[in-house]
Amino acid sequence: MSNRRLIVSGSPHIHTGSSVKSRMWGVVIALLPALAFSLYAFGIGALVVIAVSVLGCVMTEYLIQRYLIKGELTITNGSAVITGLLLAMNLPSNLPVWIVLIGCVVAIGLGKYAFGGLGQNIFNPAILGRVFLLISFPQQMTSWPLPMVNRASYLDATTGATILGKMKLNELVPDNVDLMGAFMGQMGGSLGEMCGLAILLGGAYLLVRRIISWHIPVSIIATVALFSWCAGINPLVSILSGGVLLGAVFMATDYVTSPMTHKGMVLYGVMIGVITMIIRLWGAYPEGVSFAILIMNGFTPLINKYMRPRQFGERKVK
Amino acid sequence: MLKTFKKGGIHVPEYKLTAEKPIVDIPAPREVVVTFSQHIGAMAVCDVKPGDHVVKGQIIAKANGVVSANIHTPISGKVKTIGKWKTAFGYPCDTVTIVASDEDVQYDAEHGFEPRTEEEIKALTPEDIKEIVADAGVVGLGGATFPTKVKLCPPPGMHADILIINGAECEPFLTNDHALMLACPDEIIEGVKYIMRATGVNRAVIGVEDNKRDAICNLEKHLEGESGISVMPLKTKYPQGGEKQLIKAVTGKEVPNGALPISVGAIVQNVGTAYAIYRAVKLREPLISRILTVSGKHVQSPGNFRVFLGTPLKTVIEAAGGIPEDTGKIILGGPMMGKAIVSIDAPTIKGVSGVVLIPEDEARRTQENPCIRCGACVEACPMGLEPYMLMPLTENGEWEMLNEHGVRNCIECGCCAYSCPSNRPLLDFIRLGKFKVNEMMRKKS
Numbered sequence: 001m002s003n004r005r006l007i008v009s010g011s012p013h014i015h016t017g018s019s020v021k022s023r024m025w026g027v028v029i030a031l032l033p034a035l036a037f038s039l040y041a042f043g044i045g046a047l048v049v050i051a052v053s054v055l056g057c058v059m060t061e062y063l064i065q066r067y068l069i070k071g072e073l074t075i076t077n078g079s080a081v082i083t084g085l086l087l088a089m090n091l092p093s094n095l096p097v098w099i100v101l102i103g104c105v106v107a108i109g110l111g112k113y114a115f116g117g118l119g120q121n122i123f124n125p126a127i128l129g130r131v132f133l134l135i136s137f138p139q140q141m142t143s144w145p146l147p148m149v150n151r152a153s154y155l156d157a158t159t160g161a162t163i164l165g166k167m168k169l170n171e172l173v174p175d176n177v178d179l180m181g182a183f184m185g186q187m188g189g190s191l192g193e194m195c196g197l198a199i200l201l202g203g204a205y206l207l208v209r210r211i212i213s214w215h216i217p218v219s220i221i222a223t224v225a226l227f228s229w230c231a232g233i234n235p236l237v238s239i240l241s242g243g244v245l246l247g248a249v250f251m252a253t254d255y256v257t258s259p260m261t262h263k264g265m266v267l268y269g270v271m272i273g274v275i276t277m278i279i280r281l282w283g284a285y286p287e288g289v290s291f292a293i294l295i296m297n298g299f300t301p302l303i304n305k306y307m308r309p310r311q312f313g314e315r316k317v318k
Numbered sequence: 319m320l321k322t323f324k325k326g327g328i329h330v331p332e333y334k335l336t337a338e339k340p341i342v343d344i345p346a347p348r349e350v351v352v353t354f355s356q357h358i359g360a361m362a363v364c365d366v367k368p369g370d371h372v373v374k375g376q377i378i379a380k381a382n383g384v385v386s387a388n389i390h391t392p393i394s395g396k397v398k399t400i401g402k403w404k405t406a407f408g409y410p411c412d413t414v415t416i417v418a419s420d421e422d423v424q425y426d427a428e429h430g431f432e433p434r435t436e437e438e439i440k441a442l443t444p445e446d447i448k449e450i451v452a453d454a455g456v457v458g459l460g461g462a463t464f465p466t467k468v469k470l471c472p473p474p475g476m477h478a479d480i481l482i483i484n485g486a487e488c489e490p491f492l493t494n495d496h497a498l499m500l501a502c503p504d505e506i507i508e509g510v511k512y513i514m515r516a517t518g519v520n521r522a523v524i525g526v527e528d529n530k531r532d533a534i535c536n537l538e539k540h541l542e543g544e545s546g547i548s549v550m551p552l553k554t555k556y557p558q559g560g561e562k563q564l565i566k567a568v569t570g571k572e573v574p575n576g577a578l579p580i581s582v583g584a585i586v587q588n589v590g591t592a593y594a595i596y597r598a599v600k601l602r603e604p605l606i607s608r609i610l611t612v613s614g615k616h617v618q619s620p621g622n623f624r625v626f627l628g629t630p631l632k633t634v635i636e637a638a639g640g641i642p643e644d645t646g647k648i649i650l651g652g653p654m655m656g657k658a659i660v661s662i663d664a665p666t667i668k669g670v671s672g673v674v675l676i677p678e679d680e681a682r683r684t685q686e687n688p689c690i691r692c693g694a695c696v697e698a699c700p701m702g703l704e705p706y707m708l709m710p711l712t713e714n715g716e717w718e719m720l721n722e723h724g725v726r727n728c729i730e731c732g733c734c735a736y737s738c739p740s741n742r743p744l745l746d747f748i749r750l751g752k753f754k755v756n757e758m759m760r761k762k763s
Binding site: 006007008009010011012013014015016018019020022023074077117118119120213255256257258259260261262308309310311312313314315 | 325328330331490562566572573574575577645646647648649653654655656657658659660661674676678680681682683684687688689690691692693694696697699700701702703704706724727730732735736737738739740741743745746749
């Protein structure tokens with residue numbers, strides 16, 4: 001033994017065991033209910049969009065790492081897979097393959113690697129990809145296939161407006177919204193935002209495994225509810241009829257682009273809720289969750305700078 | 319509702335493999351190696367020559383200044399050599415080697431220390447007790463090894479109103495304090511009383527985490543009828559044994575940045591230290607032995623041992639069944655704050671609360687990944703710091719900014735690096751940054 005070399009390193013000598021990889025794949029597991037529901041509701045269209053989006057993101061990341069950066073390949077950490085899944089969740093199920101691929105390249109290339117890769121990006125890559133597509137292809141990005149009836153069709157799916165879209169055009173008053181239907185996914189919308197129940201299941205899993213904390217989702221949902229109530233809209237309509245749940249549970253909680261402290265997270269969540277409702281009520285778009293998250297992503301460094309944790313034993317400045 | 323500190327902290331796996339084990343005496347070796355730097359502060363000054371004959375408990379190196387401590391020989395024998403010896407961490411340090419002859423062993427077996435009588439103890443003034451503690455070379459035995467005498471003498475104008483005895487033992491694997499609280503409750507309580515007398519404090523609280531229910535019950539049983547001393551069960555959370563965290567948990571008060579515990583009226587001593595004070599005052603025995611845990615996932619018979627200081631670590635590990643074949647790393651102290659050693663030929667010193675053997679496959683760090691800004695380190699930090707930011711600030715040499723971000727308040731508990739999913743060496747860099755900022759501040763003043 002005496003001649004064996006001992007390993008020397010600084011403390012601590014044990015580690016939690018939680019890794020980027022385990023957390024990323026945890027998010028993938030949390031997405032499974034919503035993914036399963038989208039496959040059930042949209043059938044072949046959902047399958048094509050999800051598959052193309054995931055493969056597109058992973059391939060983009062691979063090509064950039066391999067040929068542009070010429071660095072280490074980190075595909076297996078699952079972060080590109082998540083970006084692909086989240087992007088797909090935010091797309092309609094009848095989106096042509098080539099548009100999905102453009103979204104992937106923008107999400108990974110512009111959203112992530114233009115800033116320096118994992119951990120460096122300012123904006124949520126999946127949302128950046130989605131918003132890029134929404135602005136560039138408004139026609140295709142806002143024709144929503146109807147659920148259940150389009151399981152066997154892809155590009156030729158019959159479409160209809162979302163609840164929020166109808167409300168924007170005053171074709172539907174909030175009081176007539178079928179809330180239970182919205183909660184169980186009986187509404188038009190992008191792939192992943194349909195079924196509130198499936199998203200909340202995923203969210204519960206993330207909370208139980210402590211992959212996310214409650215601060216961001218709860219503050220977003222509570223703010224949207226309060227804002228709606230003040231504006232005379234049934235809070236449940238606001239929460240269930242659009243992308244609030246998907247945004248609050250999966251999009252805004254992205255580690256890289258959200259604040260570091262709990263109080264910062266609450267401010268960030270409240271502001272996302274406020275901006276979402278402002279866009280919905282007075283903006284040109286029927287839905288504003290994506291924009292709200294992107295705007296607050298931009299504020300995250302500022303929040304981190306000013307909403308720092310209180311130090312133990314901090315002396316009060318007189 | 320059990321008390322604990324509020325900010326940060328983590329739940330670490332306990333691995334208290336030796337919680338039920340009694341304290342086993344390891345006999346004094348025939349040859350001891352005694353180093354002169356077993357405490358925080360100035361190295362003690364050698365007081366013997368080669369060839370001198372020394373008697374068990376005799377001072378062989380004297381404290382050099384206020385923040386220093388006397389060193390005593392744990393055995394009778396002849397001074398063989400004086401010179402540099404490599405410590406367990408690989409640095410050379412002044413040491414004395416003492417070898418016992420058969421007569422010396424015989425002498426030690428027949429002659430013990432002569433305990434003080436009740437009358438003698440009653441007659442001791444607070445100053446007397448402080449002097450006895452200083453003479454006996456007692457230092458903080460929780461691991462920090464700060465000379466105890468200094469802590470018993472508050473700066474002028476400061477007054478303590480509570481004595482907190484640290485029995486939290488929040489480090490995984492370590493059970494030496496636990497075993498002591500089970501085996502020697504009366505002695506600990508007696509030691510606590512001496513400290514109370516020395517400092518004029520009339521309230522003492524022994525803080526113990528509630529994963530040691532048996533120790534809490536045992537102390538409570540032996541405290542029946544005592545006034546002024548109580549046991550406080552604490553909710554198990556790391557780093558509860560940190561001085562500032564323990565004060566917060568017990569009193570609800572926060573020690574201000576850069577200030578001493580006495581500023582909120584608290585003095586903190588480890589249970590092991592209280593026990594050492596008992597032995598010094600009552601038994602007239604200087605600090606020549608201590609209790610430590612030898613443990614590890616693959617250690618054959620892990621246990622708690624009473625070891626004479628100067629005993630080679632090798633001998634100590636052999637008492638627990640030897641080194642498992644797959645050992646990759648050996649730590650003095652617990653796995654959260656302990657230090658990895660390079661050699662087991664080095665001697666046991668005052669600050670060794672445990673020897674933890676880590677298997678090869680868990681000894682290496684896994685690959686470091688980029689920071690994903692998850693905030694786990696911020697959530698875990700019990701001092702309210704932002705480790706994710708301190709690391710790049712250190713890398714970039716932004717010393718002023720580091721200071722503004724409170725790097726000097728870091729207690730090096732390791733919660734940040736433990737929690738980091740990207741396995742970033744946060745604490746390595748924070749330590750470096752802390753060192754550099756302290757250096758900068760010294761130059762400024």
